[in-house]
Amino acid sequence: xxxxxxxxxENVGVTFNAGERETEVLKGVDLAVDQGEFISIIGHSGxxxxxxxxxxxxxxxxxRGAVILDKQAVDGPGPDRAVVFQNHSLLPWxxxxxxxxxxxxxxFRGKRTRAERxxxxxxxxxxxxxxxxxxKKPHEISGGMKQRVGLARALAMEPKVLLxxxxxxALDALTRANLQDSVMEIHAKLGNTVLMxxxxxxxxxxxxxxxxxxxxxxxAEIGEIAQVGLSRPRRRxxxxxxxxxxxxxxxxxxxxxxxxxxxxAAA
Amino acid sequence: MSLPAFSEDAGPASAPxxxxxxxxxxxxxxxxxxxxxxxxxxxxxxxxxxPVVTLAVILLLWQGLSGDxxxxxxxPATIWLESRELIVDPFFDRGGVDKGLFWHALTxxxxxAVGFSLSAIVGVALGVLVGSSRxxxxxxxxxxxxxxxxxxxxxxxxxxxxxxxxxxxxxxxxFITAIWPIVINTAVGxxxxxxxxxxxxxxxxxxxxxxxxxxxxxxxxxxxFTGLRIGVGMSWLAIVASEMLLGGVGVGFFIWDQYNASxxxxxxxxxxxxxLVGFGLDxxxxxxxxxxxxxxxxx
Numbered sequence: 001x002x003x004x005x006x007x008x009x010e011n012v013g014v015t016f017n018a019g020e021r022e023t024e025v026l027k028g029v030d031l032a033v034d035q036g037e038f039i040s041i042i043g044h045s046g047x048x049x050x051x052x053x054x055x056x057x058x059x060x061x062x063x064r065g066a067v068i069l070d071k072q073a074v075d076g077p078g079p080d081r082a083v084v085f086q087n088h089s090l091l092p093w094x095x096x097x098x099x100x101x102x103x104x105x106x107x108f109r110g111k112r113t114r115a116e117r118x119x120x121x122x123x124x125x126x127x128x129x130x131x132x133x134x135x136k137k138p139h140e141i142s143g144g145m146k147q148r149v150g151l152a153r154a155l156a157m158e159p160k161v162l163l164x165x166x167x168x169x170a171l172d173a174l175t176r177a178n179l180q181d182s183v184m185e186i187h188a189k190l191g192n193t194v195l196m197x198x199x200x201x202x203x204x205x206x207x208x209x210x211x212x213x214x215x216x217x218x219x220a221e222i223g224e225i226a227q228v229g230l231s232r233p234r235r236r237x238x239x240x241x242x243x244x245x246x247x248x249x250x251x252x253x254x255x256x257x258x259x260x261x262x263x264x265a266a267a
Numbered sequence: 268m269s270l271p272a273f274s275e276d277a278g279p280a281s282a283p284x285x286x287x288x289x290x291x292x293x294x295x296x297x298x299x300x301x302x303x304x305x306x307x308x309x310x311x312x313x314x315x316x317x318p319v320v321t322l323a324v325i326l327l328l329w330q331g332l333s334g335d336x337x338x339x340x341x342x343p344a345t346i347w348l349e350s351r352e353l354i355v356d357p358f359f360d361r362g363g364v365d366k367g368l369f370w371h372a373l374t375x376x377x378x379x380a381v382g383f384s385l386s387a388i389v390g391v392a393l394g395v396l397v398g399s400s401r402x403x404x405x406x407x408x409x410x411x412x413x414x415x416x417x418x419x420x421x422x423x424x425x426x427x428x429x430x431x432x433x434x435x436x437x438x439x440x441x442f443i444t445a446i447w448p449i450v451i452n453t454a455v456g457x458x459x460x461x462x463x464x465x466x467x468x469x470x471x472x473x474x475x476x477x478x479x480x481x482x483x484x485x486x487x488x489x490x491x492f493t494g495l496r497i498g499v500g501m502s503w504l505a506i507v508a509s510e511m512l513l514g515g516v517g518v519g520f521f522i523w524d525q526y527n528a529s530x531x532x533x534x535x536x537x538x539x540x541x542x543l544v545g546f547g548l549d550x551x552x553x554x555x556x557x558x559x560x561x562x563x564x565x566x
Binding site for chain 1: 461463464466467469470471472473477481482485486488560
């Protein structure tokens, strides 16, 4: 009589084989995520956080353990775990509208009429404030806008879990802050369950309910989980001096820079 | 101590009266149309002048160096005298193979159109197969790498033996010459599809036909057109060679025929036609590629 969490990552291990060399990237990762929770995964480069996200996405097979989402084991990628990729990966030969429409058509063909799918596409573009550019090609819009469209495409699949793979990593600080605010708004409105990879401490604290800190690879595991005791809605300008914010931020920084410094220092 | 500039007793009367600014007339600019057409003219001149001058220099050198010994390479002036009809009227038709160069070129182009279309269809299909299946790549690529080095004309006896007739043999030679760059470039394009696009397809669970149409084909299009462009050039090379052996109407046979009749100046005229048509073909495929892959450049 085990009651499982909405998304349950159970004893997941991933080992890559390159010829005769085996590299254990992840070791015994356990994580239970509730519905509607916003989780950040943070760690130094090469700690396997992207590997973990790809495992949940189903893009990578697990070597050991399992990922269970809404009582079903993950075995392969699917639109119920939509991914916002680090470098947007919009299809350059399609317009903004067509990129989102492709996802809508794939997920809702046969379930919704053409007109409904059209409205759904526009609705998701409106959520990320990108209606104005719907007929542009990806190369005609800025990096931040591309990420917005990538987010709209993922939201359009109405996923059970939204997976964000360092979605704002390539953006400048101001654009990034804008997008973070948009993500918080959307999360408040839709209540998505979100798993986000990041290497930005402030981003993790501002957006998440819990911050999962990974130890350094190889054989990375979850080192510690910090609870962010901030009420929502959070406003960037107010939270950043609150004791809860500072405490969470300090916990993460202490973990990353004092106890699990860099790979070289750990070796 | 008060500074004069701030002294209070200086009334408003002593304040400097602003003088109205003098209105300077702007120099008349040439009209917009004039500027624009001048710039256009300059651009065209910059593009056209250098090759025209180079051509003139080459013709002059050629004229100066050729001694007009009978049977040798004729000078440009001699060519003009001897082949005037061929140059000025490409459209005459006196029946048989005695036609203007336009008709010869048209016949050759028709053969290229058929042979090249076939190789484009089969080449892209094979390229997609080789590019997307590791097994197909392993089993077919070595064979392709060997076959593509076989010179076009070496295929002719075999195709004649197999097909018995001249025309299909010529088509086969074009086909087999043009297909390799198409296969190889398409395969490279398919193998180089960014992993992100592949992942998008996987997350969306696109079916194989959907993946083929929405991701694979558009992503590989620039590579496919590189292959087609090389292929069309090679097919033009092959048609001339195969026509020389096969006879009938066509630029290749025309050249061979004139050689046997010792009309070297006619051959020079035919060479110019060959070059210009080949250039046109290349530009045509390049243009088609630009139109088809408009905006598809990854960014």
